[in-house]
Amino acid sequence: MALTARTATISRSTNETKIQISLSLDGGVLPAYEPSTDFPHRATPKKPKQPRKALSPQITISTGIGFLDHMLHALAKHSGWSLAVRAKGDLYIDDHHTTEDTFLALGTAFTKALGARQSLTRFGRGDAPLDEALSWAVIDLSSRPWAVIDLGFKREKIGALSTEMITHGLQSFAQAADVTLHIGCTYGDNDHHRAESAFKALAVAIRTACARRVAGDVGAGDIVSTKGVL
16 A cells, blocks of 8 residues: 655745745655745746656755755755755845744644654664764654754854854754754764764654554554653
8 A cells, every 4th residue: 555645835934034845755756835926936846857766855955045955955865855945034134034944944844744643663863974073863753842952063154054053943943843852963073064964863863763664564553652642
């Protein structure tokens, strides 16, 4: 029996930012963006130039902040997601609103796509190196939003993205996604490497936690909680 597609589209519009997200947790073709007067052109996410396999990830990110695009692309790629993000923010002020709201919208899309939190592994851990840097991440699809992020940055910015907004963005994602999230960088000399290894570790953790238990698997159909609810 074919598994239900875990997809979502989100539009988030405030006086500070306009954001649209299309997400498929299992890769493959993305659903069209919701109709929006904020983005009158291109109703569907950008199509890949080369033909792809049915579940091959389709990723296109445009937030106006290059390093944020890079981190979201790494997160999607290593999570096995297809993801399209387009954002317009008040970058003439700074990067705060755009980064925060993008992660809030991504978290909202994640929980919408995930649906009922049953027949899932629930817990996931990921470890990822990038050259001299090593990071780890643990996620619980708990419906109990909490985040502890310790990446030990030394610089104020990486590219045009404030390092404090990397931490705050991940906290915002955990809040909107209703997950418990712990991420740390064990060591690393280069802040770019610290950040990217952390996002890759998070991706591995998410991919593990979101794995579905199908018919015949132990715990298929079960809610992985002693409370009987998540």
